[in-house]
Amino acid sequence: MAATIRDITKMTGLSLATVSKYLNGGNVLPKNRLAIEHAIEVLHYEVNEVARGLATNRTKTVGVLIQKLDNVFASTIIAKIEDMLRARDYGTIVCDCRGDEKLEEEAIRFLLGKRVDGIITIPTSRSSAYLQSAIQRGTPLVLIDRAFDDGSFDSVYVDNAEASREAVRLLIEKGHKKIAIICGDEGYYTARGRLEGYFQAMARADLPVYAKYIKKGDLEVSHGYNAIRELMEMEDRPTAVFLSNYEITMGAVIAMNETGIRFPEDVSVIGFDNLLLSQVIRPRLYMVVQPMEEIAQAAAKLMLERLAGKDPDREKEPKQILLHTSILEGESVRAL
Amino acid sequence: MAATIRDITKMTGLSLATVSKYLNGGNVLPKNRLAIEHAIEVLHYEVNEVARGLATNRTKTVGVLIQKLDNVFASTIIAKIEDMLRARDYGTIVCDCRGDEKLEEEAIRFLLGKRVDGIITIPTSRSSAYLQSAIQRGTPLVLIDRAFDDGSFDSVYVDNAEASREAVRLLIEKGHKKIAIICGDEGYYTARGRLEGYFQAMARADLPVYAKYIKKGDLEVSHGYNAIRELMEMEDRPTAVFLSNYEITMGAVIAMNETGIRFPEDVSVIGFDNLLLSQVIRPRLYMVVQPMEEIAQAAAKLMLERLAGKDPDREKEPKQILLHTSILEGESVRAL
DNA sequence: CTGAAAGCGCTAACAC
């Protein structure tokens, strides 16, 4: 069995309270401090955070609930968050709900059972219902990548409409008129914004929008794969395609490679999110990139603030942090 | 405040022991069971795992300590592990030590402080010293990707020499003689095996080995990037290069794209580990692929077994699980 | 600054 605080008291002759005070940074007579430190050394004592958690009702642990751990966006963000949290002595317990709403709700209960001090999540579900139990418990919540419509949560996300608008605008500036978009369907929060940006850009340039050029579907590699092929098989095919998400970009690139569709010769494309790909794919892809570091940092910071806050912080307004994407230049867009 | 077991006793008139027994799956009179379930429902009761952890001395949490969370190998493995553990009601607390030995040791203490029931780790350090504190506590340990030389740990890893040997053999069979390898230096466990496999394959084919064709360095993108350029600038350059790790493969591909070195026309290459790249890069890369799913699964399974085991399991021999890589065919190797 | 004592929420003998 590991040494306990009690072993320290025995060895030093001091009381529980004194040792505990030392452990928590309180003032102790130099003589006693030395004695305690010596005992800790000898006994290899380490605070039992579980016991401390029971006593303080704070576990120094935050839950991170995500759709897919094995995806660049998620893992980059988690890596950064974990780093920042641990620097402040918080542990990170991760849950991957694999895009399943049921698992997502279970994960929340699971985390709550573990009494995490807060939860950072990239929501899967369309509704915020699954968060109710956390709200009731008063567990601080920070959402990433989306806000719910009632705006009642701390959240960190990017301006999706703007991101999309800028990408499409770039295509328009290069002389494209027949511009397609491959995107998620309206069930996805991010997809809604990106679709909206597409419409905005087209409208501002006074270009007509054709339904056949709008390929909605799941945010999966297969959707990108299929959609680009369908687009390229049309008799009146688009001259440019905006691949409005990471998986879609992957799928489209794979399909183009397989079928010998060349970019930008056969079609101009702008992808989304994968910096790695942009370095490695030739010709280089134009990409809309999200500020992942900033997103993670903002989320961790927000959480840390809530965690440090006094009780009345519950009353503080939820903070919505809106960040902006940028466009990484490549060679995948041709001027017409 | 959340409801406690005590609230349940008050509401049902039953005792602590009975309710606790119910909670832990014991037998209770149907009438009482109903009463308890009703109370749980009404009070939104959820077991406080922290308190339970204190009482049982088991937290139902395992630590996963890794070098870089935001890397395909690590995140794929964690995703799978997390999935399997949670299915058995274990939480996963992750720590990323960013390849830093000091942080790695701190992370172990951190996890131990949180009283995780076990630790799964992809070691960074060359020595197993940092694991001592865990060993002393008797915390089950499972290593991934490497074993320490004394063979005294449960570990799951692949046959690196074989992986490398097969890759080089393939190149030799295609008629290559001047074969280079870009790899990590001997400080890395995996690099040692892969280098050994290279030597074995060359020796078996009775081919001479030239020091200039062996590019050792850090397991970083930059090493792959620089090394391939150096190799290609030699007057007597190799006709084939084995890129013996994920980052190295990335770097080499980037460099080749930038400098216009074509594969397999200018040089034949076999990469390592990145399935994603192999789909997306054109021409397709030959790749040595590790069975990530199996690795993760074996590690989680091993851990779960240790966790379920009775005390005497300490005496059981450490298990070393050796898995095998395979070669994914591509178009990046030319027959000479 | 230090000590005594109560208690965080749960489990686990041990009696009944």
Added chain:
DNA sequence: GTGTTAGCGCTTTCAG
């Protein structure tokens, strides 16, 4: 099958 009673290891008043 159920109740009683101790703790698990720590923090935290409250006195002194």
